[in-house]
Amino acid sequence: MRQLSTGDMLRAAVKAGTPVGLEAKAVMERGELVSDEIVSALIGEELDAMGPTVGAIFDGYPRTAAQAESLDAILAGRGRTLDRVIELAVDEDALVERITGRFTCANCGKGYHDKYEQPKVAGVCDKCGSTEFKRRPDDNEETVRTRMAEYRAKTAPILPIYDARGIVSRVDGMAAMDEVTAAIEGIMAA
Ligand code: AMP
Numbered sequence: 001m002r003q004l005s006t007g008d009m010l011r012a013a014v015k016a017g018t019p020v021g022l023e024a025k026a027v028m029e030r031g032e033l034v035s036d037e038i039v040s041a042l043i044g045e046e047l048d049a050m051g052p053t054v055g056a057i058f059d060g061y062p063r064t065a066a067q068a069e070s071l072d073a074i075l076a077g078r079g080r081t082l083d084r085v086i087e088l089a090v091d092e093d094a095l096v097e098r099i100t101g102r103f104t105c106a107n108c109g110k111g112y113h114d115k116y117e118q119p120k121v122a123g124v125c126d127k128c129g130s131t132e133f134k135r136r137p138d139d140n141e142e143t144v145r146t147r148m149a150e151y152r153a154k155t156a157p158i159l160p161i162y163d164a165r166g167i168v169s170r171v172d173g174m175a176a177m178d179e180v181t182a183a184i185e186g187i188m189a190a
Contacts, residue, residue, distance in 0.1 A: 004046050005059040006039045011136075028138055031146030033063055033154060040070035047078060063155045068162075085162040086187060088180070090173035092148055099144050106132035 010028060013021035020042070024034045043061055050056065062068040075082060090098075101114035107130035112119060120126050125133070138147070162168045171183045 001055040001057060002050055003057045003059050004043060004061070006034075006042060006061040006063075007059070009042045009046070010034060010039070029143065031138055031143035031150065033150050036064055036066040036070065039063075040067055040074065043071070044074050047074065047080075052078065052080075062158060063150075065154075065158050065161070068158045082162075082167065084187060085159070085168045086184060087159060087168055087170045088173040089170060094174060095148065096141055096144050099139050100141050102139060103133050103135045105130050106134045 010021070010024045014025045014028070015021070020038055024038065027034050039061060043058070047056065058071070062071050071082065097115070098113070101116070102111060103114070104111050105125040105128060108125060108128040110125055110127045111117070112133070123131055123133075125131070138144075159168060169187045171180060171187070173180060175183070
């Protein structure tokens with residue numbers, strides 16, 4: 001099983017300075033959505049690179065009705081189906097606090113949070129010992145609020161499409177971290 005995150009793919013493109021990265025950078029910094037054509041092309045390319053036998057978890061995709069339509073076509077063209085959609089429901093103020101406080105080890109990628117998970121030794125990564133950490137440029141409050149407005153306007157409306165197919169599972173994202181993990185693992189195992 002592979003996690004396919006369009007956000008990760010776009011951040012890699014920005015870092016590498018590819019044409020896609022150059023187009024996406026400012027849009028991402030504002031918290032708006034990158035074009036449907038770009039993200040759907042990235043997903044199609046990744047699925048092809050993975051080959052037909054590996055399963056995929058789409059993270060942050062689809063985010064618009066047009067992307068949901070493209071995903072249907074992408075999967076159908078490759079003889080694949082969408083088994084489940086997981087909606088993680090989180091209160092918006094809690095989400096702002098979680099996102100604006102998070103940071104990662106610049107070396108190994110381990111995640112931390114200003115309030116909920118500081119490194120055991122201040123300034124030193126628990127996992128690899130690195131002293132370099134980083135924050136996403138779009139994890140500031142103003143941009144996070146824009147990202148949420150985009151979600152409400154363009155992403156939430158696609159849930160009914162999947163609801164009508166009977167494939168949506170809802171997880172309470174306000175529950176404790178291990179409960180959320182267990183709920184998602186239960187859905188995936190079913
Ligand atoms: P994420 O890592 O999922 O939080 O995405 C970070 C940013 O990348 C978003 O705020 C968008 O600017 C862009 N992005 C990621 N996935 C998509 C997508 N499916 N459609 C449009 N823009 C996306």
